[in-house]
Amino acid sequence: MISNRQDMIRNYLFEKGQTPVQTLADVLGASLATVRRDLAEMEQAGSIERLHGSARIASGAQDEVAFDARESANLLAKRAIASEAAKNIIAGSTIFLDAGTTVLQLAKRIKLLGMPLTVFTNGVVVAQELAYIPEISVNLLGGRIRPENMSIVGPLAERMIDDLWFDQLFLGASAIADDGWLSSYDADEARLNACMTKRAQSVYILADGDKFSSRATYNVFCLSNAMKLITDVAPNQAFGSFAQKADLDIIYAE
Amino acid sequence: MISNRQDMIRNYLFEKGQTPVQTLADVLGASLATVRRDLAEMEQAGSIERLHGSARIASGAQDEVAFDARESANLLAKRAIASEAAKNIIAGSTIFLDAGTTVLQLAKRIKLLGMPLTVFTNGVVVAQELAYIPEISVNLLGGRIRPENMSIVGPLAERMIDDLWFDQLFLGASAIADDGWLSSYDADEARLNACMTKRAQSVYILADGDKFSSRATYNVFCLSNAMKLITDVAPNQAFGSFAQKADLDIIYAE
DNA sequence: CAAAAACAATCAAATATGTGATTGACATTG
């Protein structure tokens, strides 16, 4: 249970910020000595910083923890959606995989497919997941790395995508409002996602139930009946009426 | 010693290919049961394939093992060279890091520098190493991923590099012949490396002693006195005379 | 500078893990 407790410490520090060692020991039901040992290890590994009597997430590791947290959030739903999405992939085609955590699960599914494919992606982790599969040729967009989710964004990436064409695009969503608009927390990412949809034959949006009825800062585009939405639960009334009006193609996983 | 033994199995299978379980048990001095358990784990993890009575490296994992092996080969020398190279980096500059295992060690050193930097690289692992450092802006070249060392190569990468300019370029070398020619095992990588040198103010070549007096298939370029070579041991007679004639700038680490 | 708190180091007990031998089930081969 060692790594488990360290994960708990990480998560606690991430949520509550700087915390006294005593508090951590209380919360975890472990002794001070044990907590201190864990903290020493984690400091060595660079994921936290210790002060006298307390600890906090290392300034550089914030994004890393956040990414891990998002990856495991609603994991079962993401897996189900990914499996459903994978059914639509045909051997020999050229597909684009977005850089979200849901799409990362799709990459893990694709790995098991054993199909020849050409994959483009702007997700560094996605690329790494597929790189060693001999049947799959993996290409990465160029540009600035956005550490929050290890995605590649910026003008260099946008320009590169303009010269490409994909059979299928698999896009994760940060937030989907009831009026059908997708939005993102990062301006560059929103722009890039919008660009992608213009360069693909067919577009799949992957979103678990948590993403509905929420908005992020930057609009990406509005769902249309040219796209397919893959999700795990039936959306609410308000979105449902939009979906019906827009004749939206919704696929339910599991 | 658990992971150690599994590493030994991996390496043995990598060198000798498909091997009976009995042989592995003999070589490792462990019981059949233990070896089988290890094999079961490693199969689960996807790094090997088991047949009846024997095992071999999984077809997809060849490159991964080879990369790990290269990373730990002559590690101390690489670290020393990396430390020496890091001394030349000045805060606020824009540098390019190649995708080799020696340069990966340099990235690990840079991580500890705590300097603001703009880093471009064609090494996915290098990019990942630095991505979470807040002071450092990391940019990745776009293009095809060459799984052998997780580098990005190909025409897309070459085109992208043509629009960029770097203060310093740090280049790893696969092989350095006695006549001063660098060479590489991959055509694309050789081309890309050659391109890089034209886009940088100053060029540093990082090469441990193992790289001297050897040649790979594809020529990259010939060392000149416009470049600096960082290495750990004095090269041999033949190379020495070339270095003197070319007025080569050689920096010795450690 | 003195009191209080936090710390690292050490130790013994508890727990977890790795290990080889044995068994019966399964697969391969002639």
Added chain:
DNA sequence: CAATGTCAATCACATATTTGATTGTTTTTG
């Protein structure tokens, strides 16, 4: 289909690791 070899599961034993208490030292703070 029979003989051989390979396998996964289980057991008991040995070894490593984790853990909390205790110690003396270091750091902080009033």
